[in-house]
Amino acid sequence: MDDLKNIQLSGYLRSDGRKGIRNIVVIAYLVECVHFVADEIASYFKRQPVHVIGFSGCYPNAHADKVMNALCTHPNVGAVLLLSLGCESFNKKRIIETIIDTNRPVTLITAQQAGGTKAVIKEGKQWVNEVLRQLEKQTKVPMSLNELVVGTICGGSDATSGITANPAVGRAFDKLVKAGFAVMFEETGEMIGLENHMAKRAVTKELGTVLYNAVVKAAKYYSIMGHGSFAPGNADGGLTTIEEKSMGAYSKGGHSPITGLLKPGDIPRHGGLYLLDVVPDGEPMFGFPNINDSAEISELMACGCHIILFTTGRGSIVGSAVSPVIKICANPETYGRMKDDMDINAGKILLNEATLEDIANEIIEKIVVVANGAATCSEELGHREFVLSYKRFEPAGPACLS
Amino acid sequence: MKSLHKNIIQLHEKDNVVVVVVTLQPGDTININGNGITISSSLGIGHKLALRDISKGEHILKYGIAIGRASEDIEAGMHVHTHNMKSDYIPTYTLN
Numbered sequence: 001m002d003d004l005k006n007i008q009l010s011g012y013l014r015s016d017g018r019k020g021i022r023n024i025v026v027i028a029y030l031v032e033c034v035h036f037v038a039d040e041i042a043s044y045f046k047r048q049p050v051h052v053i054g055f056s057g058c059y060p061n062a063h064a065d066k067v068m069n070a071l072c073t074h075p076n077v078g079a080v081l082l083l084s085l086g087c088e089s090f091n092k093k094r095i096i097e098t099i100i101d102t103n104r105p106v107t108l109i110t111a112q113q114a115g116g117t118k119a120v121i122k123e124g125k126q127w128v129n130e131v132l133r134q135l136e137k138q139t140k141v142p143m144s145l146n147e148l149v150v151g152t153i154c155g156g157s158d159a160t161s162g163i164t165a166n167p168a169v170g171r172a173f174d175k176l177v178k179a180g181f182a183v184m185f186e187e188t189g190e191m192i193g194l195e196n197h198m199a200k201r202a203v204t205k206e207l208g209t210v211l212y213n214a215v216v217k218a219a220k221y222y223s224i225m226g227h228g229s230f231a232p233g234n235a236d237g238g239l240t241t242i243e244e245k246s247m248g249a250y251s252k253g254g255h256s257p258i259t260g261l262l263k264p265g266d267i268p269r270h271g272g273l274y275l276l277d278v279v280p281d282g283e284p285m286f287g288f289p290n291i292n293d294s295a296e297i298s299e300l301m302a303c304g305c306h307i308i309l310f311t312t313g314r315g316s317i318v319g320s321a322v323s324p325v326i327k328i329c330a331n332p333e334t335y336g337r338m339k340d341d342m343d344i345n346a347g348k349i350l351l352n353e354a355t356l357e358d359i360a361n362e363i364i365e366k367i368v369v370v371a372n373g374a375a376t377c378s379e380e381l382g383h384r385e386f387v388l389s390y391k392r393f394e395p396a397g398p399a400c401l402s
Numbered sequence: 403m404k405s406l407h408k409n410i411i412q413l414h415e416k417d418n419v420v421v422v423v424v425t426l427q428p429g430d431t432i433n434i435n436g437n438g439i440t441i442s443s444s445l446g447i448g449h450k451l452a453l454r455d456i457s458k459g460e461h462i463l464k465y466g467i468a469i470g471r472a473s474e475d476i477e478a479g480m481h482v483h484t485h486n487m488k489s490d491y492i493p494t495y496t497l498n
Binding site: 158159160162163192193219223228235236237238239240241242243244247248313331332333350 | 411413421422423424425446447448449450462464465467468469470482483484487488489490491
């Protein structure tokens, strides 16, 4: 396998120096009331890179604000159509200024001013058509493979996840970190039982304490919720306890030292392995930390992830708006039933048809072709899920980033 | 990680459970510690079988670490799951 440091691609240069591997027009609804019109506009552009994201809530929320701002200025995003009803709390002045500052084409349509549903759809469609023509003319610049930020998540896990796909991602992560990539893993609720082990991997003692506390926070939070980060399907798939699921999940991060802790919307400043803390701070205010897998993907993307490595045992089918999802199937039986949705078959390890090392290399090869423009299975099938809920966070403290 | 048999894997030498790697049907036999065990109900990939006798209260070891405790006495070859094992942290909810 080529030295990863030397692999060159091309990407779309953004004003902050980051480069995108896609050039997407995002239609961002700033309250649920304009979600329908966002979808209607997007429906005219089904096979083109026009993705809908948004925040449903009418009440204000600093976390949602931070994530939406981060996603509208994500390296994979070329232009933004903001949709407002007119009376919602979302700070539309701030988000449009943030986007303007990045020299991206942006416009805001407010339904109550524009004249309602038909007017918004007509105006929105016209704007998207024009901006797509503009973006098509945009040239790419040289990009080093290790400028990519890669995140990982597991969903629909069963006991094979922790034996095949997750350790394979861990191995791939180890190689990526050595080549200078910034990579990240999350779901501290799935590190319960491993807080000491993880703290020892921190690059500073202070960070070790922060990582330890993040897991303790997660254990307390889920205990109050009454549910661990554990779905009935996990048990059907052979996982019995959260500690068991943790061991499997934890292996996705690999063995590199941990360089920092991020909160959603924090962008890593240099390469290394990062833990994304998705569990809110303080007493539970808004319910479960992440109501589904897509909510976790939104937060990984808000931290700058260009690509998501998604491992699954039972068979997740989701993709995502904004960043391509590479689906890695841990279970050979699941792969046999759902191969159209799976980019990589890590289940081969259980059949003695491949080693962890083989699958890790397949994952990296897939990252290269996807970064070069090849569609993942979920992109090809049209999946563009997006979920963003209310949360409350304290900012990441000084010990969090080295 | 070693294959004790083509149907099961022991992930770590300290483990007292093994993981099933092909779906097992009632009547299938596998070899655990020199004993032939006959499977009595179907077991999906990923489920655990006891590698040796485990007493109530004893830790279940997988990946070389404790993943919970036996909630009753378990015999070698028995299915180990929510009916005879529980978390040291948070209860497990299942589809019932």
